Amino acid sequence: MRTQVGIIGAGPAGLLLSRLLALQGIDSVVLENRSREYVEARIRAGILEQHTVDTLTAAGVGDRLQRQGLEHRGIHLQYPGTRHTLDFPELCGRTVWVYGQTEVTKDLIRAQLDGGPPLLFEVSDVRPEDVDGDTPRVRFTDADGVPQVLECDVVAGTDGFHGPSRAVVQEAGGRLWERTYPYAWLGILADAAPATDELIYAWHPEGFALYSMRSPTVSRLYLQVDPSERIEDWSDERIWDALDTRMALEGWSVNRGPVTEKSILPMRSFVSAPMRRGRLFLAGDAAHIVPPTGAKGLNLAVADVTLLAQALVRLLQEKETDLVDSYSDRALARVWRCTHFSWWMTSMLHRSGDDFDAQLQLSQLRRVCSSEAAARELAENYTGLPLEL
Ligand SMILES: Cc1cc2nc3c(=O)[nH]c(=O)nc-3n(C[C@H](O)[C@H](O)[C@H](O)COP(=O)(O)OP(=O)(O)OC[C@H]3O[C@@H](n4cnc5c(N)ncnc54)[C@H](O)[C@@H]3O)c2cc1C
Secondary structure, eight states: BBEEEEEOOOSSSHHHHHHHHHHHTTOOEEEEESSSHHHHHHOOOOEEHHHHHHHHHHHHHOOOHHHHEEEEEEEEEEEEEEEEEEHHHHHOOOEEEEOOHHHHHHHHHHHTTTTOOEOSSOOEEEEETTTSSSSSSEEOOOTTTTTEEOSEEEEEEEEESSSSSSHHHHHHHOOOEEEEEEEEEEEEEESSOOOOSSSSEEOOOTTEEEEEEEEEEEEEEEEOOOOOOOOOOHHHHHHHHHHHHHOOOBOOOOOOOEEEEEEEEEEEEEEEEOSETTTTEEEEETTTEOOOOGGHHHHHHHHHHHHHHHHHHHHHHHOHHHHHHHHHHHHHHHHHHHHHHHHHHHHHOOOOOHHHHHHHHHHHHHHHHHHHHHHHHHHHHOOOOOOOO
16 A cells, blocks of 8 residues: 555544645545544544634535534633633634534544545554655554555654554654643533533632533533542432532522533643654644643644644645654644643642642632733633644
8 A cells, every 4th residue: 555644543633634635635544443433432622722613614624513513702710609701702802612522523534434535444553664764654454454554655643642653753762741630530421401601610629620511402511530539439419419519609500411421531741752753743642632621632633733734745745844844843832832721721720739729729710810911811822822833
């Protein structure tokens, strides 16, 4: 098999990269180790920045997003006794959209299978090779158990945190930074109409809680829990009671409904640099992870592949190396900005440490809720900074 760009991983990063390249006349093959059903059902992110919406729309996969996505004009920040609204258009002229990552993935897969580049599910033993030369390849075993070799000009490692690509880059030297947080998120999906117009980020002495939504009839809610908690120990009743306590506000209540999914998500920040070795380029969670508090993971993956697609078009069509040579530095500038913002939101809202820490958090929250400059800083970062910083 031969293609111009071998793409490992059919998450949002790999699928969108393939789509952006195809629109510029560049061939690719996407290799995914899971089944289509598994990839489409994976519940993850749900907030899209404006640049993500614009990129998906320009790539011709924004129709359903435009019809079913919910435009959100702000967030509510809450601490006991106070719920304060940040109005994003007023603060920075931008908005965000609620549209599940599952839906983004379904739209991209449908477009890919409808005449797009090859997308092979359920492959195994995927390994990029000879990435330091001009003729790299990807070895893998196809769904029928037959060993295959994909010869390429370039390999894109969009295989998420657990994929094989990052290790190949790091073998040639590089650096990793990691911060594991002393708490996790217990997330539920519930068939219940959201009781709020905007997401609510709530600080509470018993821990952080987040009220978000996926549609006018489906709510997505989170509770800060200890990372050692077991989901079996959290009955639906216990979860709803904790949400009621942490989100309590006079005259308002959480809407309950059947819980259709629940899981516990560890929280970490992780950055791997550089994002390139020879002809192997990393993008998305393969190179970096942020805690979900700032809603940045999916948006960063989209930003990376937007930069990478431009760089690969220039390399493969114009034989110019300037954009691929600067790709890692340009992508990492944005990665670190989002890493800082996600860490800052996480540190401000999650209970840890002692009462002194709690007072510092409350002071920071009051500052964001009372100073236009502080609120604008949050709004600009939350709604998405320019692609190139
Ligand atoms: C449980 C969870 C909840 C999250 N919630 C949020 C949230 O609320 N908000 C937010 O902004 N972000 C959230 N994120 C982060 C966000 O979902 C990711 O940043 C986003 O999925 C990154 O996309 P990606 O394409 O880079 O990686 P992924 O979506 O991880 O895609 C990588 C793909 O590569 C495939 N792959 C892996 N190994 C191999 C291999 N050996 N061979 C072939 N294919 C392989 C995987 O199966 C997967 O399909 C969450 C992440 C997780 C794990």
